[in-house]
Amino acid sequence: MPKIKKIPQRMCLGCQEMKSKRELIRVVRTPEETVEIDPTGKRSGRGAYVCPNNECLEKAIKGKRLEKALKQPISKEIKESLFERMNRP
Template sequence: MQKVKKVPQRKCIACQERDSKKGLIRIVKNKEGEIFLDPTGKANGRGAYICKSAECLKKAIKSKALNKAFKMEVPQEVYERLLTELEDYE
């Protein structure tokens, strides 16, 4: 009998929908305080997950969900860079 591998589930910080880890994109804040998209899902640091849509990222920006997830004030230019990066994945 083969063991069924559990698919890790994560929740989008913007729309609160659950999806497989692969179905969402990870945003990371590392020890240096840099915030960036982590398409590999393996970068060191505190991670927050978001749907692969600019709509969800805009929702997260509006609700300041990243500020809560990273326990810090996220600068506007970081949000703008994340939006630009995310558009490359869509």
């Protein structure tokens, strides 16, 4: 019998739903204390996951869930850059 590979599951900070890791976008706090979107999902640092839509990112920021997950306050400039990068194809 072939071995079934597990698909890693993560929770979206916006809608609070468990989804496959590949469906979500990783936001990472790097060791240099910057907050960025991690397209590869492999950068070092503390990560949090959000669905690839503005509503979930907005909920995560508004409810301060992103700040709690990354254990760092998020500035207005970083929030704007996250929304900007989220809208890129």
